[in-house]
Amino acid sequence: MTKIALQNIRHSYLGSPQTDGDFAIKHINTVFEDGGAYALLGPSGCGKTTLLGIVSGLISPTSGRILFDGEDITRVDTIHRHIAQVFQFPVIYDTMTVFDNLAFPLRNRKVPESDIKARVLDVAKMLDLEEGIHRRAASLTVDGKQKISLGRGLVREDVNVMMFDEPLTVIDQNMKWELRSKLKELHQNVRTTMIYVTHDQTEALTFADEVLVMYEGRVVQSGTPVELFEKPRHTFVGYFIGSPGMNIFPCQISGETVEFSGLPIECDNQIQGIRSLQDSQAITEIGIRPEYVRFSNQGIPVRICRVDDLGRHQLVHVEHEHHAIKLICPEDAPIPEGSACVRFEKSRTFLYADKWLAGEGSQS
Amino acid sequence: MINKTIRQSAWLFVVPVVLLVAFNALIPLMTVVNYAFQETFGDNVFFWEGLTWFEQVLNSDRFHDAFLRQIMFTSIILLIEVPLGIAIALSMPRKGPWVSVCLVLMALPLLIPWNVVGAMWNIFALPDIGLLGYSLNSMGIDYNFTQQPISAWATMILMDVWHWTSLVVLLAYAGLTAIPEAYYQAARIDGASKWAVFKWIQLPKMKRVLTIAILLRFMDSFMIYTELIVLTGGGPGNSTTLLSIDLVKLALGQFDLGPAAAMSLIYFFIVLLICWVFYTLMMKNEKQ
Amino acid sequence: MRNSNRSVSIPLHQRLVPAVYILFLMLPIYWLLSMSFKTTNEILGGFSFFPQDFTLENYMEIFTDPTWYRGYLNSITYVVINTVISVTVALPAAYAFSRYRFLGDKHLFFWLLTNRMAPPAVFALPFFQLYAAIDLYDTHIAVALAHCLFNIPLAVWILEGFMSGVPKQLDEMAYIDGYSFPQFFVRIFMPAIASGIGVAAFFCFMYSWVEMLLSKTLTSVAAKSIAATMTRTASTAGYELGLLAAAGALTIIPGAIVIYFVRNYIARGFSLGRV
Numbered sequence: 001m002t003k004i005a006l007q008n009i010r011h012s013y014l015g016s017p018q019t020d021g022d023f024a025i026k027h028i029n030t031v032f033e034d035g036g037a038y039a040l041l042g043p044s045g046c047g048k049t050t051l052l053g054i055v056s057g058l059i060s061p062t063s064g065r066i067l068f069d070g071e072d073i074t075r076v077d078t079i080h081r082h083i084a085q086v087f088q089f090p091v092i093y094d095t096m097t098v099f100d101n102l103a104f105p106l107r108n109r110k111v112p113e114s115d116i117k118a119r120v121l122d123v124a125k126m127l128d129l130e131e132g133i134h135r136r137a138a139s140l141t142v143d144g145k146q147k148i149s150l151g152r153g154l155v156r157e158d159v160n161v162m163m164f165d166e167p168l169t170v171i172d173q174n175m176k177w178e179l180r181s182k183l184k185e186l187h188q189n190v191r192t193t194m195i196y197v198t199h200d201q202t203e204a205l206t207f208a209d210e211v212l213v214m215y216e217g218r219v220v221q222s223g224t225p226v227e228l229f230e231k232p233r234h235t236f237v238g239y240f241i242g243s244p245g246m247n248i249f250p251c252q253i254s255g256e257t258v259e260f261s262g263l264p265i266e267c268d269n270q271i272q273g274i275r276s277l278q279d280s281q282a283i284t285e286i287g288i289r290p291e292y293v294r295f296s297n298q299g300i301p302v303r304i305c306r307v308d309d310l311g312r313h314q315l316v317h318v319e320h321e322h323h324a325i326k327l328i329c330p331e332d333a334p335i336p337e338g339s340a341c342v343r344f345e346k347s348r349t350f351l352y353a354d355k356w357l358a359g360e361g362s363q364s
Numbered sequence: 365m366i367n368k369t370i371r372q373s374a375w376l377f378v379v380p381v382v383l384l385v386a387f388n389a390l391i392p393l394m395t396v397v398n399y400a401f402q403e404t405f406g407d408n409v410f411f412w413e414g415l416t417w418f419e420q421v422l423n424s425d426r427f428h429d430a431f432l433r434q435i436m437f438t439s440i441i442l443l444i445e446v447p448l449g450i451a452i453a454l455s456m457p458r459k460g461p462w463v464s465v466c467l468v469l470m471a472l473p474l475l476i477p478w479n480v481v482g483a484m485w486n487i488f489a490l491p492d493i494g495l496l497g498y499s500l501n502s503m504g505i506d507y508n509f510t511q512q513p514i515s516a517w518a519t520m521i522l523m524d525v526w527h528w529t530s531l532v533v534l535l536a537y538a539g540l541t542a543i544p545e546a547y548y549q550a551a552r553i554d555g556a557s558k559w560a561v562f563k564w565i566q567l568p569k570m571k572r573v574l575t576i577a578i579l580l581r582f583m584d585s586f587m588i589y590t591e592l593i594v595l596t597g598g599g600p601g602n603s604t605t606l607l608s609i610d611l612v613k614l615a616l617g618q619f620d621l622g623p624a625a626a627m628s629l630i631y632f633f634i635v636l637l638i639c640w641v642f643y644t645l646m647m648k649n650e651k652q
Numbered sequence: 653m654r655n656s657n658r659s660v661s662i663p664l665h666q667r668l669v670p671a672v673y674i675l676f677l678m679l680p681i682y683w684l685l686s687m688s689f690k691t692t693n694e695i696l697g698g699f700s701f702f703p704q705d706f707t708l709e710n711y712m713e714i715f716t717d718p719t720w721y722r723g724y725l726n727s728i729t730y731v732v733i734n735t736v737i738s739v740t741v742a743l744p745a746a747y748a749f750s751r752y753r754f755l756g757d758k759h760l761f762f763w764l765l766t767n768r769m770a771p772p773a774v775f776a777l778p779f780f781q782l783y784a785a786i787d788l789y790d791t792h793i794a795v796a797l798a799h800c801l802f803n804i805p806l807a808v809w810i811l812e813g814f815m816s817g818v819p820k821q822l823d824e825m826a827y828i829d830g831y832s833f834p835q836f837f838v839r840i841f842m843p844a845i846a847s848g849i850g851v852a853a854f855f856c857f858m859y860s861w862v863e864m865l866l867s868k869t870l871t872s873v874a875a876k877s878i879a880a881t882m883t884r885t886a887s888t889a890g891y892e893l894g895l896l897a898a899a900g901a902l903t904i905i906p907g908a909i910v911i912y913f914v915r916n917y918i919a920r921g922f923s924l925g926r927v
Contacts, residue, residue, distance in 0.1 A: 058549050078552045091550040093564045104564075108555035152554060368753045377748035378760065380741040381804055388801040389767050392778030455669035467918045468911050469674050472681070475907025477727075479864040479879045480900040487687055487897060488680040495683045498699045526677060533673075534918060587771040590864045590879075608773035615777055628774040635769045 002068045002160040002193065004032040004055065009064035011050055017062065024050045025061065026217035032161070032195060037187050039196045039208035043240070047217040048197045052163050055195065056083050068160060084153025085163045089170050090145030094138040098129055101137045102151045109156075123154045126186065143175040150183075154190065161193040168203065183207060201241050213237045229289075231350070233357045238287045244315065246287045247325050251351070253277060253284055258351055260286060261321050263300055266346045272359030273351040282353035290315070292348035293327040295336060299343035300325075307335055318342065399625030417626035427627065429602065430610040431634075437606055438585045441524045445581060446574070448525070449532025454566070456537055467537070470530040482594025485523040489595075509596065513603035516596050520604055523595060524588070528581060535577040539570035575646045579639060586635050607631055681904070687897035695893050710898035720899065723881035726792065728906060730867065730875070733796035735856040738803040739811075739849060746811035747837070751820065761812075764805040772865045775801070780869050792875045795867045796860075803856045810855060814848025847917050854914045861907060878903060 011025040020026055025047045032038055040048040053059035055066065057078035065074050073081055093101050102120040111119075124130045127147045132140075137148055146167060153162050164183075168176045184207060187194055196207050204211050205225040212222040213236070220234035221227075232238035238246030252259045253274060258267055265286055267273065277284065302318035302325060309331075316327045316335055320342075327342065329335065351358045400417055421427050457463055473481070491497035491508040496519075500507040509515040543565065551561045589608035592598065598605035598613070605613070611631060615624035687695060688710050689703040714720040748754070749761055779798055780789070788794040822844060826836040842849065864879035871877050882899050911918075 056549075056553065058552070078549075079555045083553060085550065085553050087546040087550060089544075089546070091544075091546050093568075095564065095568045104556070104560075105554040108557065108560065149550070152550075368751060370754070371752040372754050374748040374752035374754045374757075377744035381745040381764070381808060382760070384737070384741060384797070384800050385764060385767055385804050388775075388779075388798060389770065391782050392775045395778035395781060396774065452670055452673050455666045457667070464915045464918075466670055466674065468908075468915050469677065470670075471911045471918060472904070472908060473677055475858050475861065475904070475911060476900075477862045477864055477879060477903050479882060480903045483882070483896055483900050484680050484684045487893060488683045493695060493699050495679065495701070526680065529673075530677070538918075583769050587773065589771075589773050608771055611771075611773045612776070621777075624777075628771075632770055632774055635771065636766055639766075639769055 003034045003070075004161060004193065005067040005070075006030050006051075006054070007065045007067065009051075009054060009061050009066070011047075011054060011059065011061045011064075023062070023217055025054070028064075028217075028219055030212065030219055030222065032193055035191045035193055037184075037194050037196070037207060037209045039198060039204035039211045040214055041198060041201060041204040041211050041240070042214035043199055046214040048214045049165055051214070052085075052165055052195065052197050055161065056085055056163060057081050082156070082158045082160045083163060084156065084159045084161075085165065086146065086149045086153065086167045088166045090142060090149050092137045092140075092145050092148050094136070096137055097135060098124070098133045098137050098140070098148060101148050102129075102155050105152050105156050119155050119157075123151045126154065126189070127151050127182070143171050143179060146171060146179065147182075150186075154186070159192055161195060164194065164196040164198075166198050167196075168198075168200075180206060201243075205241075213240065215240075230348075231357075232287065233360060235285060235287055235352050235355045238289070242289060242291075244290060244326050246289050247293065248285050248287045248352070249323050249325075251284050251286045258284075258286060260300070261323065265344060265349060267349045267351040268347050269351055269357060269359045273353070274358075276359045277353050280353070282358075283355075284358070285352045285355070286344075286349060287352055288344045288349045290326040290328040292345040293325060293342050294345065295327070295329070295340055296343040297341060299341040301339060301341050303339050304335070304337060396625045396628050399621045400629050402622070417622045418630065421623050421627045421630060426610065427630075430605055430607050433603075433605065434586065434607045437520070437524075437588075438582060440521055441528070441585050442578065442581060444521070444525055445529045445532050446578060449529050449577070450536050450570070450574070452529070452533045453536035453540055454562070456533075456540075458541060467534065470533055472530075473527050474530055476527075478590035479594050481523065481527050482591040485519065485526070485591075486595050489519045511600055513600060516600060516604050520592060520596060523591060524585065527591065528584070531580065532574075532577045535573040536570055539573040540566060543569045579642065582642070583635060583639065586638075684897050684901050687893060688901045690894050690897075692892060692894050707894075710894045711902075713895060714898055714902065719876075720881060723876055723878035724902065726871070726875050727861070727867070727878045730792040730795040730799070730877070731857055731860040733792060734799045734803060734860045735853050737796060738800055738807045738856045739853050742804055742807035742811055742852065743842070743849075744837075746808045746815055747841070749808065749812045750815035751823070761808075764808055768802050768805040768809075770801065772802075772863065776865055776869045779866060783870055789870065790872045790874050790876075794870045795875065795877065798866045798870055799860045799863060802863075803859055806855055806859065807852045810852040811845070811848055814845045814851075818844050850914055850917050854910060854917075857910055858907070 006028055009025055009028040010023055012023045014022050017023055028051065040051060042048050050059060054061050057073075057076065060074065065072050067073065068081065093104060096104065099120055102123055103116045106116045106119065121130070121133075124133050127150065129144070129147055129151065137145065140148070150167075153159060168179060171179060180203065183194075183196075196204065198204050209224065210222060211225055211228055212219045213228065213234075214220065215234065215236040221232065221237045228237055228241050232241070232246060235246070235248050238248065249260055251265065256274060257264045258270060258274070259265065267286060300320050302320045304316065304318050305324075306317040308315040308317070311331070313331050314329050314333070314335065316329060318325050318327065318340075325342065401415075456466060476484070486494075488494050489496045489509050491501055491510070497507055497509070506512075507515050509519040547565050547569075548561065551565060556564070587608055588606060589612065592604060592606065592609060593612075596604045598609040611624060611627055614620050614627060686701070686703055689706050689708070690700075691705050691707050691709065694700065694703065694705050749757060783789045783794045783798070788797070818841070822840065823836065826840050831840065864877070867877040868880045868883070871880060878899070882896060
């Protein structure tokens with residue numbers, strides 16, 4: 001069991017990177033505690049697969065260190081890191097049986113055949129693969145194959161961390177649910193550190209205890225799903241998590257107040273925020289989740305554009321001087337027609353400077 | 365695999381191909397069959413001979429010898445070219461500027477006319493003035509492919525390896541480059557040795573293209589004619605007279621059209637039979 | 653991808669394998685070139701690794717003597733005709749095999765392939781009689797048609813492989829968008845399998861260019877192929893090795909040009925769409 005620490009990791013695929021833009025991983029410092037379930041969430045090209053490769057040792061970082069339980073393993077080869085990985089599409093050895101597939105990592109490590117048998121049958125049982133265990137692995141369905149790739153990690157007892165690289169991409173919708181709950185259940189049973197890479201927020205939020213949101217080669221925020229939702233540290237987190245994402249508007253600072261097209265807005269982080277912004281040329285924005293925008297008698301005058309009925313609630317699109325604002329209202333709430341006023345809940349309204357939550361400083 | 369719709373009118377698409385191939389295949393084949401079962405003294409007068417020619421060919425030592433030589437030649441070149449081709453493909457870099465250069469240079473022998481291949485190797489192997497022959501002899505190896513059957517065989521096999529190994533390399537390489545990187549990564553994580561990677565990933569993934577390579581090499585080596593006639597002319601003696609050369613000697617050299625036609629049919633039938641057996645075995649293997 | 657390459661990295665001593673192999677391939681070609689720049693006297697005089705008495709005389713003779721250079725032109729003519737015919741008729745047939753089931757389709761496909769297995773030596777004489785009978789003997793078209801025997805099956809087979817890799821949805825989408833079949837085939841489908849067409853054309857060119865038994869049998873004067881021309885050096889004009897070498901060296905050029913054009917397809921295309 002292992003605690004994994006990434007220290008000042010930078011990585012570029014170019015031979016001699018010049019600017020920040022040449023780096024796929026710009027600067028990452030993070031710790032994966034032993035036995036945790038983590039998700040790396042971000043859009044394609046944000047560097048999450050690269051980061052996974054760095055942990056597994058398939059990629060060696062341009063600079064920075066990786067520690068497993070305090071021991072520097074940056075230059076240690078994959079096989080000695082004792083990791084397991086499940087790839088986007090199932091990687092199985094077509095010509096072997098299911099049993100031989102599961103036994104393969106153990107046989108390569110010269111485990112006695114009697115131990116192998118017990119271990120493989122154990123894992124096959126865990127994954128519901130017992131039936132047809134002596135059939136050719138190639139004859140299985142995609143989800144069965146993906147279970148085999150998962151099983152090859154589970155059979156080994158020395159695994160420090162199990163990693164998943166968008167493992168459900170090619171799985172049918174209804175099987176996705178089953179595999180996802182299977183994973184969660186496995187994590188509770190085996191208590192191995194798991195890192196799950198995905199661009200799907202539902203997968204990340206349901207699987208992980210802690211989600212690391214990645215954007216343009218950085219971890220912009222890490223925290224529990226609730227933290228990410230309630231207090232995004234970066235406008236990207238606000239936009240990427242939640243459905244629909246956060247409302248984000250440009251704003252001006254005049255003296256001690258924050259103004260949105262001339263109207264004063266109260267923000268949760270206003271005081272530290274404005275202090276940290278003094279004398280800076282930062283671009284300022286405010287962010288508020290649609291869940292915390294309310295209709296009221298006074299406030300920001302808006303024109304109602306459209307109402308979408310989403311079942312348990314309604315999504316209302318309104319407009320204030322060409323700024324589109326979204327609100328989420330309960331399903332039975334009356335929606336005013338034509339024009340109305342909206343109000344932002346103060347404790348849920350945040351001031352951002354250059355995309356980062358003002359007053360907290362950027363992580364890097 | 366695509367689900368195919370049943371549509372008889374698709375025949376229309378196939379008609380031009382069928383006509384062209386049938387024209388070239390069926391009419392000459394009928395001619396061969398005509399000669400094979402009948403005796404002619406010219407003027408389109410034929411006498412029914414039945415299976416006489418077939419019996420004659422099948423019982424002749426000459427055919428047996430040519431057939432044995434053919435089997436030996438084909439087996440040797442398959443045993444050399446297939447493993448060698450795979451080994452070279454495995455040693456090639458996967459990407460980079462050198463890949464194209466290597467592939468182009470390797471493909472070069474495939475596009476040299478077969479008589480030129482024969483002539484080139486003849487000049488190359490000449491014992492007194494050829495680079496190969498001269499070098500071997502000056503190293504103290506007694507080598508003369510126009511006189512010694514062993515030398516002739518060695519030259520013939522070396523020529524075929526030179527000529528055709530690249531086909532195996534190109535096909536195997538195409539198979540290798542199609543293997544997704546994740547397979548290699550998974551194998552490293554599973555702690556697989558190089559040999560295990562080859563046995564469980566690379567070889568299974570190359571199976572289809574290797575089947576094609578082996579089939580093509582089998583067929584073409586069984587039909588080899590032009591290169592050999594230019595290189596050795598079937599000699600010294602009859603030592604390198606393989607089936608095609610024997611057939612042409614019989615048909616055009618001696619003008620024994622009946623036995624030649626019978627032999628043609630037997631020859632064609634053998635190629636078909638071996639290909640069919642080979643193909644069926646491979647397909648069965650794949651289905652399991 | 654500097655580092656992710658490591659899993660297929662190849663140790664230095666193994667990298668020498670292709671280099672040694674290419675050296676082996678180049679030796680006979682070098683020798684052919686070297687011979688082509690030597691005079692007959694030098695060749696017969698004894699062994700020399702480099703031409704001592706460098707001469708272009710052999711090449712001059714080929715370029716000035718019409719019987720020589722016409723051999724090349726004749727060969728190229730029938731090869732091009734054959735490639736065009738083979739690919740053109742193979743395209744619709746391969747489409748039918750890859751998309752539809754029809755009466756006898758499997759047997760027909762196998763029968764086509766068996767023709768690829770027919771030894772040319774078997775057919776040489778009957779071909780001579782056939783093309784003489786229909787008055788096509790000694791024409792380019794005769795050789796081009798004869799080579800169809802093994803090139804059409806090959807082209808159909810290669811193209812079928814590539815076409816099966818194209819999802820059927822492409823066809824259906826095109827019909828929904830209102831394309832007629834010929835429009836769809838030419839404007840949408842053919843570009844989608846362009847690399848397949850390139851590879852099929854390459855193989856047709858290759859087998860037609862290198863085949864010498866049928867082309868020699870079917871021509872005598874007017875469409876005489878380079879193979880037939882080259883046999884002349886051995887017989888009538890005495891044993892002129894230098895001239896033979898020069899003629900041989902020149903036959904490598906068309907092939908080299910064709911390879912150069914398909915160099916980017918070689919790595920993948922040679923799998924014939926069947927990986």
